Amino acid sequence: MAFNILLVDDSLTVRAVIKKALQLAEVDIGELYEAENGAEALEVLDQHWVDLVFADISMPVMTGEEFVERLHETGAIEELPVVIVSSAGSEPRIQRLKDLGIRDYIHKPFTPEQIREVVDSVMGVSSHD
Amino acid sequence: MTDQTRDAVETTFMEVVEKLTFMFGEHAEKADVAPGTEPWAEARMAFSGDVTGSLAVIVPQQLQPEIASNILGLDSDMLDSAEVLDDALREMLNVVCGHVIRTLAGPGCTFDLVTPENRVLEPAELTKVLEDADTSVYLLDDEPVLMHLTLERD
Numbered sequence: 001m002a003f004n005i006l007l008v009d010d011s012l013t014v015r016a017v018i019k020k021a022l023q024l025a026e027v028d029i030g031e032l033y034e035a036e037n038g039a040e041a042l043e044v045l046d047q048h049w050v051d052l053v054f055a056d057i058s059m060p061v062m063t064g065e066e067f068v069e070r071l072h073e074t075g076a077i078e079e080l081p082v083v084i085v086s087s088a089g090s091e092p093r094i095q096r097l098k099d100l101g102i103r104d105y106i107h108k109p110f111t112p113e114q115i116r117e118v119v120d121s122v123m124g125v126s127s128h129d
Numbered sequence: 130m131t132d133q134t135r136d137a138v139e140t141t142f143m144e145v146v147e148k149l150t151f152m153f154g155e156h157a158e159k160a161d162v163a164p165g166t167e168p169w170a171e172a173r174m175a176f177s178g179d180v181t182g183s184l185a186v187i188v189p190q191q192l193q194p195e196i197a198s199n200i201l202g203l204d205s206d207m208l209d210s211a212e213v214l215d216d217a218l219r220e221m222l223n224v225v226c227g228h229v230i231r232t233l234a235g236p237g238c239t240f241d242l243v244t245p246e247n248r249v250l251e252p253a254e255l256t257k258v259l260e261d262a263d264t265s266v267y268l269l270d271d272e273p274v275l276m277h278l279t280l281e282r283d
Contacts, residue, residue, distance in 0.1 A: 013220040058242040087227030108224045109149040
C-alpha cells in the first residue's frame with residue numbers, strides 16, 4: 001500500500017534525510033510533498049490527500065506545535081497521523097503534543113529502521129510489503 | 130563554562146555527531162588549532178527556557194562538504210551549493226544543541242530553539258573565538274571543530 005507523505009521542515013537537509021530514510025526503509029511512497037513550515041503544510045493539506053505527516057517543531061512562520069494545535073482545533077489530527085521529528089523535544093513538550101494527538105515522536109538523529117518502525121506502527125500495516 | 134559543563138558538552142557532541150554524520154570526534158586542545166588563512170564557517174543558534182544561551186559550531190569551510198555529504202549520504206562533489214552546505218551545518222548544530230540542553234538541564238526541561246544562522250569568520254576572528262573561555266575544541270576526522278557555548282546561568 002502506497003502512502004502519500006508530507007515532510008514539514010525548514011531544513012532542506014532534514015527533508016532530504018527523511019526522504020532517504022523512507023527509501024532505505026522501503027516504505028512504499030505514493031506522492032511525497034514538502035513544506036518549509038506549518039502554514040505551508042496546511043496549504044498542502046488543503047490541496048492534496050495526505051496519509052502521514054512528518055513535522056519538525058522549530059520552524060519560522062508557523063512552528064510544528066502551532067501546526068499540531070491547528071490540526072487539533074479542526075479535529076483533522078484524529079484522521080491524519082502526525083509524527084514529530086525534532087531535536088527540540090523535552091518530555092513535557094512531547095507529552096503535550098501527544099495530548100494534542102500526534103501519533104509518535106522521533107528524536108534526531110534517527111535511523112531508517114526507526115522511520116520504518118514508526119510508519120508500520122502508525123499506519124497499522126507493513127509499509128514495505 | 131565549568132569543567133563539568135565542558136565535559137558534558139564534549140560527550141554529547143561526540144555521540145550525536147557520530148550518529149548524525151558517521152564521523153568520529155576526539156578531544157583536542159586549542160593549541161592544536163591554527164586559524165590558517167582560509168575562512169571558517171559558523172552556525173549559531175540561541176535557545177531559551179529552563180536554560181538560556183547560545184551555541185555555535187565553527188568549522189573550516191573545507192570541512193563543510195564532508196559534513197553535508199555524510200549527513201545526506203551523497204558524494205561531496207555533488208554538493209556545490211553553499212546553501213546546502215550551510216543548511217547541513219545548521220542542522221548539525223540544531224541536533225547537537227537539543228541534546229546538549231537536555232544533557233545539561235535534564236530530560237524534563239523545557240526550552241525553545243531559535244532558527245540557526247550562518248556566517249563566515251575570517252582567521253583573525255577565529256583567533257578571538259579561540260581565546261574565549263567558553264570555546265571548546267574537538268577534531269572531526271582530524272579537522273578542527275570549535276563549539277562556543279554561552280549559558281546565562283553558568
